[in-house]
Amino acid sequence: DVKVTQSSRYLVKRTGEKVFLECVQDMDHENMFWYRQDPGLGLRLIYFSYDVKMKEKGDIPEGYSVSREKKERFSLILESASTNQTSMYLCASSTQGYGYTFGSGTRLTVV
Amino acid sequence: RKEVEQDPGPFNVPEGATVAFNCTYSNSASQSFFWYRQDCRKEPKLLMSVYSSGNEDGRFTAQLNRASQYISLLIRDSKLSDSATYLCVVTLSGTYKYIFGTGTRLKVLA
Numbered sequence: 001d002v003k004v005t006q007s008s009r010y011l012v013k014r015t016g017e018k019v020f021l022e023c024v025q026d027m028d029h030e031n032m033f034w035y036r037q038d039p040g041l042g043l044r045l046i047y048f049s050y051d052v053k054m055k056e057k058g059d060i061p062e063g064y065s066v067s068r069e070k071k072e073r074f075s076l077i078l079e080s081a082s083t084n085q086t087s088m089y090l091c092a093s094s095t096q097g098y099g100y101t102f103g104s105g106t107r108l109t110v111v
Numbered sequence: 112r113k114e115v116e117q118d119p120g121p122f123n124v125p126e127g128a129t130v131a132f133n134c135t136y137s138n139s140a141s142q143s144f145f146w147y148r149q150d151c152r153k154e155p156k157l158l159m160s161v162y163s164s165g166n167e168d169g170r171f172t173a174q175l176n177r178a179s180q181y182i183s184l185l186i187r188d189s190k191l192s193d194s195a196t197y198l199c200v201v202t203l204s205g206t207y208k209y210i211f212g213t214g215t216r217l218k219v220l221a
Contacts, residue, residue, distance in 0.1 A: 031207045040213065042213035048208055090154055099200075100155075101157075102156070
């Protein structure tokens with residue numbers, strides 16, 4: 001089975017801090033994604049990448065950046081964390097023609 | 112109009128009941144369709160793909176109606192363990208990204 005691992009399950013950060021969320025997948029998938037999930041709003045795509053060093057903006061990229069230096073790793077960066085970025089962050093990977101596999105999520109609280 | 116719409120529920124049904132959810136999508140160029148299941152405070156997991164001819168996996172049946180632009184999920188003989196949120200997912204032709212509905216919450220009651 002594909003495994004997608006997110007580095008932290010729970011994270012508490014202060015407003016203004018730079019935050020790194022790491023995601024690693026072990027099945028050589030080309031595509032990787034970062035979503036945030038909020039009650040009533042569902043899953044919203046922040047950024048995605050379909051190859052090493054490639055990135056595309058999703059629906060809500062403001063306040064975030066990403067890095068994909070290696071195929072298996074996709075990092076989400078909050079340049080200056082704000083309270084409205086408190087959310088559940090989900091990383092996913094996929095290969096052509098197959099559904100996503102998600103990591104177990106990082107619940108980020110910004111205080 | 113949202114790209115993918117679902118009734119949020121909750122659907123409260125007794126054990127053994129049959130329950131059906133619908134999901135409508137707005138873009139006629141939508142290509143692939145899936146149902147995901149998400150348990151409370153867990154990540155979504157793929158339940159099943161939805162094919163044009165319809166498909167069945169045990170107690171679960173998925174249907175696609177392209178003319179009316181909706182997909183459905185039918186659960187027969189509901190179990191307590193079926194309690195979860197069911198997410199409808201649509202992809203557009205030529206893209207890698209999925210569009211998620213906000214989910215339908217199901218509670219199966221003893």
